[in-house]
Amino acid sequence: MIRKTPFHPRTSEANETGLWSHWSGYLAADRYQMSDKFEYFAIRNSAALFDTSPLYKYRLTGPDAEMYLAGVMTRDIRKCQPGQAQYTIWCDDEGWMLEDAVILRLSPDEYLITTAEPNLFYFEDLIGRLSVEIMDVSDDYGALALQGPHSRRILEQLAPEVEDLGYFRVISAKVGDAAVTISRTGYTGDLGYEIWVDRDDAVQLWDRLLETAAPHGAVPCGQDAVLITRIEAGLLLIGVDFHSARFAWNDDQRATPLELGLGWMFRDLASDDRRFIGRPAIQREIEERSSRWATTGIVVDWQDWSRLHNERGLITSKDHTPEHGGMMIYDANLERIGYTPSFVYSPILQRHIGIARLRPQHSAPGSRVGLELSIDHRYEVVDAHVSKLPFYDPPRKTA
Amino acid sequence: MAKNRYDAIVIGGGHNGLVNGAYLAQSGVQTLILERRHLVGGAAITEELYPGFQFTTFSYALSLLRPEIVHELELTKHGFMPLLMPSSFAPTEDGDYLLLGQDKDENHHQIARHSKRDADAYDAYGHMMEQVVHAIRPLMDSIPPDITSKDPEERARLAAMGSYLADLPAGVLHDLVRLLTGSTADILEDYFESDIMQGWLASSGIIGTKVGPRSQGSGLVLLYHSFGEHDSDYGAWAFHKGGNGGFTQVLARAAESLGATIELNAPVSHVITKEGRAMGVVLEDGTEFQAKVVVSALDPRRTFTELVEPRELPADLVENIQRLKFQGTSAKVNFALDRNPTFPALEGRSDQYRGFINVGPSLDYLERAFDDAKYGWYSQRPYIDACIQSNIDPDMAPPGKAVMSNFVQYAPYHLKESDWDGEREKLGDVVQQRLEEVFPGFGDLVLHREVVTPLDIERTVGLSEGNIFAGEFLAPQMFFFRPAPGWNQYRTPIEGYYQCGSGTHPGGCVMGAPGRFASQQILTDLQKRNKKSS
Numbered sequence: 001m002i003r004k005t006p007f008h009p010r011t012s013e014a015n016e017t018g019l020w021s022h023w024s025g026y027l028a029a030d031r032y033q034m035s036d037k038f039e040y041f042a043i044r045n046s047a048a049l050f051d052t053s054p055l056y057k058y059r060l061t062g063p064d065a066e067m068y069l070a071g072v073m074t075r076d077i078r079k080c081q082p083g084q085a086q087y088t089i090w091c092d093d094e095g096w097m098l099e100d101a102v103i104l105r106l107s108p109d110e111y112l113i114t115t116a117e118p119n120l121f122y123f124e125d126l127i128g129r130l131s132v133e134i135m136d137v138s139d140d141y142g143a144l145a146l147q148g149p150h151s152r153r154i155l156e157q158l159a160p161e162v163e164d165l166g167y168f169r170v171i172s173a174k175v176g177d178a179a180v181t182i183s184r185t186g187y188t189g190d191l192g193y194e195i196w197v198d199r200d201d202a203v204q205l206w207d208r209l210l211e212t213a214a215p216h217g218a219v220p221c222g223q224d225a226v227l228i229t230r231i232e233a234g235l236l237l238i239g240v241d242f243h244s245a246r247f248a249w250n251d252d253q254r255a256t257p258l259e260l261g262l263g264w265m266f267r268d269l270a271s272d273d274r275r276f277i278g279r280p281a282i283q284r285e286i287e288e289r290s291s292r293w294a295t296t297g298i299v300v301d302w303q304d305w306s307r308l309h310n311e312r313g314l315i316t317s318k319d320h321t322p323e324h325g326g327m328m329i330y331d332a333n334l335e336r337i338g339y340t341p342s343f344v345y346s347p348i349l350q351r352h353i354g355i356a357r358l359r360p361q362h363s364a365p366g367s368r369v370g371l372e373l374s375i376d377h378r379y380e381v382v383d384a385h386v387s388k389l390p391f392y393d394p395p396r397k398t399a
Numbered sequence: 400m401a402k403n404r405y406d407a408i409v410i411g412g413g414h415n416g417l418v419n420g421a422y423l424a425q426s427g428v429q430t431l432i433l434e435r436r437h438l439v440g441g442a443a444i445t446e447e448l449y450p451g452f453q454f455t456t457f458s459y460a461l462s463l464l465r466p467e468i469v470h471e472l473e474l475t476k477h478g479f480m481p482l483l484m485p486s487s488f489a490p491t492e493d494g495d496y497l498l499l500g501q502d503k504d505e506n507h508h509q510i511a512r513h514s515k516r517d518a519d520a521y522d523a524y525g526h527m528m529e530q531v532v533h534a535i536r537p538l539m540d541s542i543p544p545d546i547t548s549k550d551p552e553e554r555a556r557l558a559a560m561g562s563y564l565a566d567l568p569a570g571v572l573h574d575l576v577r578l579l580t581g582s583t584a585d586i587l588e589d590y591f592e593s594d595i596m597q598g599w600l601a602s603s604g605i606i607g608t609k610v611g612p613r614s615q616g617s618g619l620v621l622l623y624h625s626f627g628e629h630d631s632d633y634g635a636w637a638f639h640k641g642g643n644g645g646f647t648q649v650l651a652r653a654a655e656s657l658g659a660t661i662e663l664n665a666p667v668s669h670v671i672t673k674e675g676r677a678m679g680v681v682l683e684d685g686t687e688f689q690a691k692v693v694v695s696a697l698d699p700r701r702t703f704t705e706l707v708e709p710r711e712l713p714a715d716l717v718e719n720i721q722r723l724k725f726q727g728t729s730a731k732v733n734f735a736l737d738r739n740p741t742f743p744a745l746e747g748r749s750d751q752y753r754g755f756i757n758v759g760p761s762l763d764y765l766e767r768a769f770d771d772a773k774y775g776w777y778s779q780r781p782y783i784d785a786c787i788q789s790n791i792d793p794d795m796a797p798p799g800k801a802v803m804s805n806f807v808q809y810a811p812y813h814l815k816e817s818d819w820d821g822e823r824e825k826l827g828d829v830v831q832q833r834l835e836e837v838f839p840g841f842g843d844l845v846l847h848r849e850v851v852t853p854l855d856i857e858r859t860v861g862l863s864e865g866n867i868f869a870g871e872f873l874a875p876q877m878f879f880f881r882p883a884p885g886w887n888q889y890r891t892p893i894e895g896y897y898q899c900g901s902g903t904h905p906g907g908c909v910m911g912a913p914g915r916f917a918s919q920q921i922l923t924d925l926q927k928r929n930k931k932s933s
Contacts, residue, residue: 035485035501038753045482045640046793150793217793302470315533318631347483347630350466350475 005053006142006202039221047148048221064130095281096245142202147192189233234389261295294363413441416696418914421654445644462627481637484754594761611769677895698869699882727853727865730810740838758783775815868907
């Protein structure tokens with residue numbers, strides 16, 4: 001029997017479409033209304049409530065927790081003070097990326113980690129003699145993301161301390177009777193928050209949030225809408241933009257953080273004295289410039305896109321449904337130079353955009369490339385250019 | 400402060416003036432845009448008329464704006480944001496309703512509640528309209544040939560157009576002619592049997608125009624309104640963030656970022672001409688600005704008979720402009736509401752208010768509303784195209800409150816036995832009464848009401864007789880003949896004086912195409928002039 005999140009009594013009432021996916025063994029709404037695009041615009045113009053409970057959640061405690069994370073995680077957890085959050089990744093000894101996650105540091109010795117895949121076996125095996133306890137608390141909490149330009153105005157009505165909560169900061173608060181942990185994080189690239197709540201208080205939180213949010217035009221939103229925004233925000237999705245090296249069969253399926261556009265994590269590597277897993281390999285890759293790929297954005301040339309459709313007598317397609325396939329990218333000589341694991345028409349940018357994996361020599365912003373697509377079962381190559389990520393980055397996200 | 404000499408001056412900071420000025424500036428032409436009022440936008444403005452409530456006083460939605468303008472002027476960098484209107488709601492006479500959304504199959508079942516035959520016909524009708532729109536888009540999206548010209552190049556363009564039409568599938572061409580010449584009712588009755596489907600769809604055949612759904616020529620209005628799109632969804636409308644005033648602010652930012660100067664509170668008295676050439680403009684306060692290119696974004700009547708001396712123009716042009724039909728027939732009644740109104744059959748719900756609300760439940764209803772206008776009076780049971788825009792963009796009203804735009808027909812500019820200064824609030828009462836019938840208790844929700852008659856449109860925006868398209872959408876006033884035969888390519892008989900308003904091809908509805916095409920003509924002429932002088 002498929003599992004239901006702590007919010008299911010409410011999400012099941014709200015879902016008018018009957019469209020659900022299975023996400024980590026839980027029912028997750030694809031969309032609540034007939035229009036996923038309306039939910040998308042709620043994220044970009046008002047606010048939307050997204051049930052992220054299916055993510056795996058781990059609580060790390062103990063006097064050595066910081067030392068443990070400093071050795072396991074690629075980014076330096078020591079720079080994440082209590083009350084802060086950090087986006088981080090972990091790699092294997094070869095410097096291949098395993099996963100990414102956000103860590104919330106609740107106190108000097110207490111952390112919460114959310115991950116897309118189960119990691120307890122992996123994490124526990126690395127504890128050794130350190131005094132750290134890792135608990136899988138996935139089932140103990142419900143988690144909600146409230147994302148969008150109105151999210152602060154909504155949430156501060158329930159938890160006034162949110163008003164001053166900075167980007168990637170964490171607080172404990174109360175919403176009604178429910179104790180919650182609120183972080184200013186999200187997967188949409190917009191102003192937004194993520195809220196953890198004891199599963200028994202989940203319905204109460206949902207009700208309070210929605211009651212407060214509705215006058216702002218906020219609505220529950222499903223995965224379909226969020227998956228558009230995360231491409232606009234240039235945020236990677238495991239299983240799509242990369243795969244965990246733990247379960248890869250060959251190096252084509254593996255990628256390094258540098259190859260995935262996360263080189264910014266190593267800006268201070270010279271002054272970083274940690275021996276974290278994968279460091280020698282990453283350092284070598286930096287020194288030898290041996291990355292096989294660069295991850296960047298590509299933007300399709302709108303005129304060429306229209307031309308290809310016009311030539312077939314078709315209305316120009318502007319479909320906001322993400323394609324998680326792997327459309328091939330070519331250079332001017334039609335040599336294959338990469339692919340786009342994630343591609344979508346962005347309503348807010350009015351452009352077809354993709355997260356692309358390209359050979360480094362072709363990855364400079366502005367470089368011209370060709371993207372292969374199929375129109376009426378015919379392969380065509382449409383003009384595109386390389387662009388920096390993220391595509392969409394409103395100042396309010398961090399303001 | 401603006402300097403006194405520019406390469407080009409655009410008179411009027413409505414959407415076409417801004418588009419035109421932005422394109423000129425983009426090509427390195429030093430451009431000054433002069434706007435009479437304290438804000439740009441012309442009829443596409445948003446105003447806070449009641450604290451916290453943003454009113455789209457006149458123009459209220461977006462569809463026909465050409466996508467190439469969005470790309471070429473990089474409008475998304477300046478905040479361009481067309482919000483989806485996911486629903487369309489049409490109350491019937493008996494308290495039932497038609498509610499359509501984004502799911503094709505769900506729409507089928509919704510229509511089938513009224514007629515199973517109509518549910519299938521809707522797909523057939525939609526495909527027919529899409530095919531016709533797709534077929535003649537290239538004609539709408541280019542500068543039309545000059546049918547009066549003997550120039551071989553123009554003749555060749557005319558011939559090419561003929562060939563293009565001849566190459567269309569016969570059925571598409573036939574449907575095109577039916578739409579261009581027939582009535583909206585004739586076309587809809589071919590497909591639909593239910594009153595509500597006929598009434599709902601017929602509204603696009605009358606909006607902004609002094610025709611009823613049974614008038615020959617209303618098919619053209621229906622077709623024109625189908626030219627728009629929202630992300631390639633033909634015929635779909637969007638609500639721009641902040642209303643159409645939000646959109647024109649985006650245009651203004653784009654124009655300024657490209658180097659154009661915008662001067663507000665700068666009403667132009669007239670264009671300075673010398674020996675048949677435009678030399679600049681004079682403001683009403685006497686200030687002069689010089690430029691070799693002057694572009695009027697005003698309507699044809701103002702462009703040819705007020706900004707310049709008609710005696711400087713060919714007599715046939717003046718005569719054609721004087722015969723141009725304006726006869727504005729639309730009004731707006733906008734409300735600030737304490738909350739969303741209640742529709743009894745959907746009590747407790749408000750998702751039906753995320754798009755247009757069509758109060759025009761049958762062809763007969765619309766035709767009777769038109770009857771009043773035929774005889775010089777405003778409709779006593781008017782057609783209303785309503786939209787409670789705060790449901791699409793919550794920033795239009797305080798949380799929980801609502802702002803409602805009501806486009807109203809018919810309200811003829813010329814009233815037979817009274818005038819609009821005397822009838823304004825009575826029109827507001829008629830509209831409010833009609834809304835009370837649809838939404839019982841509506842009156843109790845009203846915090847503020849704004850009534851905009853055709854006279855107010857003329858006074859405030861400057862559109863002659865309050866015609867929202869700057870000239871009626873009637874066949875003799877379109878394409879080859881917009882605004883007059885021989886002058887449909889944005890030039891005028893005065894060298895250096897151009898027209899770029901909605902009174903030129905293709906027309907109104909916040910398309911932006913007139914402004915864009917005019918800029919192309921101006922830039923072509925400037926290039927020729929520069930070649931000559933070099």
